[in-house]
Amino acid sequence: MQVPIIDLKAQYMSIKNEIDRAVENVLRSGSFILGEEVKRAEEEIAKYSNVKYAVGVNSGTDALFLALKSLGVKEGDEVITTAFSFFATAEVISLLGAKPIFVDIRPDTYNIDFMQIKNNITKNTKAIIPVHLYGQPADMDEINEIARGYNIKVIEDAAQAIGAEYKGKKIGSLGDIACLSFFPTKNLGCYGDGGMVLTNDEQIAFKVRELRAHGSSKKYIHNEIGINSRLDELQAAILMVKFKYIEAWNERRRKNAKIYNNILKNVVIPFEAEFVKHIYHQYTVRTQNRGKLQKHLKDNGILTAIHYPIPIHKQEVYLKMGYNLSLPESEKAADEVLSLPNYPEMTDEAIGYVALNINNFKG
Numbered sequence: 584m585q586v587p588i589i590d591l592k593a594q595y596m597s598i599k600n601e602i603d604r605a606v607e608n609v610l611r612s613g614s615f616i617l618g619e620e621v622k623r624a625e626e627e628i629a630k631y632s633n634v635k636y637a638v639g640v641n642s643g644t645d646a647l648f649l650a651l652k653s654l655g656v657k658e659g660d661e662v663i664t665t666a667f668s669f670f671a672t673a674e675v676i677s678l679l680g681a682k683p684i685f686v687d688i689r690p691d692t693y694n695i696d697f698m699q700i701k702n703n704i705t706k707n708t709k710a711i712i713p714v715h716l717y718g719q720p721a722d723m724d725e726i727n728e729i730a731r732g733y734n735i736k737v738i739e740d741a742a743q744a745i746g747a748e749y750k751g752k753k754i755g756s757l758g759d760i761a762c763l764s765f766f767p768t769k770n771l772g773c774y775g776d777g778g779m780v781l782t783n784d785e786q787i788a789f790k791v792r793e794l795r796a797h798g799s800s801k802k803y804i805h806n807e808i809g810i811n812s813r814l815d816e817l818q819a820a821i822l823m824v825k826f827k828y829i830e831a832w833n834e835r836r837r838k839n840a841k842i843y844n845n846i847l848k849n850v851v852i853p854f855e856a857e858f859v860k861h862i863y864h865q866y867t868v869r870t871q872n873r874g875k876l877q878k879h880l881k882d883n884g885i886l887t888a889i890h891y892p893i894p895i896h897k898q899e900v901y902l903k904m905g906y907n908l909s910l911p912e913s914e915k916a917a918d919e920v921l922s923l924p925n926y927p928e929m930t931d932e933a934i935g936y937v938a939l940n941i942n943n944f945k946g
């Protein structure tokens with residue numbers, strides 16, 4: 584049996600008629616940038632996420648960049664974030680000339696350890712970016728409380744977590760701003776790059792709207808220096824087809840996780856924190872025998888992935904910038920985590936096959 588890590592072709596085949604029709608409608612409309620489809624996607628995703636405003640942008644990375652920029656983050660400022668995430672979370676901080684302050688993670692959820700945030704706050708701290716890693720919400724109440732005490736803004740990096748819940752509330756409305764990614768392999772992905780900024784703050788929404796369109800709110804009137812970062816009509820139309828299935832797809836990911844949990848032996852299965860609904864964007868186990876296990880699975884036709892092999896503070900570029908930190912939990916996780924295939928189209932049989940091959944592995 585061959586088991587890929589994700590199967591976007593199977594997903595397309597399951598919704599082909601609707602997707603093809605949506606794409607054709609856009610092509611026939613002759614409207615490709617900031618038209619009705621983007622407006623509809625913004626309205627629907629804002630409603631779903633319980634926020635007043637949503638602004639479609641070109642990627643999750645741009646969503647984070649524009650969120651920080653809308654808060655005025657600049658050179659000399661500091662932004663606290665986790666060392667264990669996709670590189671973009673920290674990259675955007677540096678791109679604005681500000682300094683990422685890396686905090687270690689909780690070893691059980693892999694999310695930022697809120698206990699270590701306070702002693703990293705200085706007079707230059709402007710924001711905290713918790714990441715809902717693998718689709719599991721970070722400890723938002725504790726993080727918000729710390730931030731409020733110091734008048735610091737909180738930006739949720741929700742690139743892996745649309746649909747996840749924290750204490751009964753959808754992620755996306757839990758901080759001051761939230762950022763979504765619609766990269767094709769995300770749990771809600773389009774067929775290219777795409778992203779969105781969510782907020783209840785009218786001024787932030789207005790600012791992001793300007794910044795994504797050359798700092799302009801009216802054609803040829805420029806109020807500030809922005810960039811070109813718009814979600815396009817084709818991607819928005821594709822997104823709106825897929826959005827109808829997000830709840831069902833997330834539930835299927837959760838069901839797959841349950842099946843894995845019940846069968847797997849000899850590896851540490853994911854921990855789902857109290858009060859949260861984890862949507863298992865990734866089903867990630869840990870083992871001290873990762874290299875050999877990954878090869879054993881590959882030899883049996885099963886593809887896996889490592890999210891992420893190098894914590895951000897150990898990336899070459901940050902070492903060159905003089906970062907010399909020891910964040911033991913992030914470093915240990917980077918050596919031990921392994922994401923198994925988990926996607927909505929996956930059959931129970933395929934999950935059983937993966938689990939059996941893990942249980943049979945004699946490291």
Ligand SMILES: *Cc1c(COP(=O)(O)O)cnc(C)c1O
Pocket residue numbers: 642643644645668669671672714740742743763764765766776777778
């Ligand atoms: C994917 C991802 C991003 C970046 O999103 P893009 O749409 O690829 O730019 C940022 N943060 C996290 C945690 C991600 O997983």
